[in-house]
Amino acid sequence: MNTGKIIAFDADDTLWDNEDFFRKAEKQFCSIASDILPYNKAMEELFAIEMQNMEDYGYGIKAFVLSMIECLIKISDSNLTPDKIQKLLDIGKDMINKPVELLDGVENCLESLSSSYQLVLATKGDALDQERKLKKSGLEKYFPNVFVMSNKAEENYARIFNQLNIKAKDFIMIGNSLKSDILPVLNLGGYAIYKKSKTTWKHEDLDEKITSDRFFEINDYSEIPTIIEKI
């Protein structure tokens, strides 16, 4: 074990596929709503309601299902039959029960890092859902510490540093969201490694360009150990 550095991994779309399930569910929602609104309009309405609910419900499948139901009630002018609500509930249960599929190269990367560094999982959303996915993934053994934040605000990362009794400069975050995984950690003085995912939710988009000598971008997980050795 070396150096006292902590290597933190985001979970969704960093270790395993996730966002595609939401995109597919949105399409199902738009199809259920298609007798009321055209596809793009239904999508816009749903996103607006998700954003309005973010502070109350946070992230995750349960929050998404509540927003779909609220959206359908709103656009139906309250003229909604229970079978449609049942369909939305079924979409959510289907998402919860999806198998967890690891992204290419993840397990090799964790295996090689875990012999030299302490790894932690630093994710956000619904704790039950994230814990369930971690169990299903078979990756639990690599993460003695798991942090599920309600959102990835700087103050929540700072709390993790306190709990781990480390300074920001000893924290290296790896993730697929510039907004949630990269920027807050850089702002606090930590290091961040960005791996772009094939699908990103537009809520995670970031307009500003990141320039920092503590920021690295990779195409493949096999690049991570070499970068970390240089930090």
Ligand SMILES: [Mg+2]
């Ligand atoms: Mg992610």
